[in-house]
Amino acid sequence: MEKIPVLPATYERVVYKNPSEHHYMKVRLEFQERGIGLNAAQFKQLLISALKDLFGEVGAALPLDILTYEEKTLLAILRICSSGLVKLWSSLTLLGSYQGKKCAFRVIQVSPFLLALSGNSRELVLD
Numbered sequence: 001m002e003k004i005p006v007l008p009a010t011y012e013r014v015v016y017k018n019p020s021e022h023h024y025m026k027v028r029l030e031f032q033e034r035g036i037g038l039n040a041a042q043f044k045q046l047l048i049s050a051l052k053d054l055f056g057e058v059g060a061a062l063p064l065d066i067l068t069y070e071e072k073t074l075l076a077i078l079r080i081c082s083s084g085l086v087k088l089w090s091s092l093t094l095l096g097s098y099q100g101k102k103c104a105f106r107v108i109q110v111s112p113f114l115l116a117l118s119g120n121s122r123e124l125v126l127d
Helices: 040-060 082-094 114-118
Strands: 022-031 064-070 075-081 101-111
Touching: 022 082, 022 114, 040 064, 040 082, 075 082, 075 114, 082 101, 101 114
Parallel strands: none
Antiparallel strands: 022 075, 022 101, 064 075
């Protein structure tokens, strides 16, 4: 009987970095009280102040765009440079109030592809 040599297993770790320049976030601002509204300018100022509170002037200077904003639902799609995604996300998570009113950001979807935010599989209804 012939012996088959056993070769040691070799593993190679491959990490792909996302080449996308931007990430997109679908977020909703929720207040504890009902009937509080913000226009698009106030909403953006809130985002910038959240970044500034946590990361100072460097955080406030991150390139951040509001692509869509619904004043009724306080729902927005944001565009942030990929390197600033974690900073924005953590700033939104730690924000707790706006002008003395308790509030929270809910991150609904995040993707490096804007098209991915056009649908949500959790809300999909099959006929």
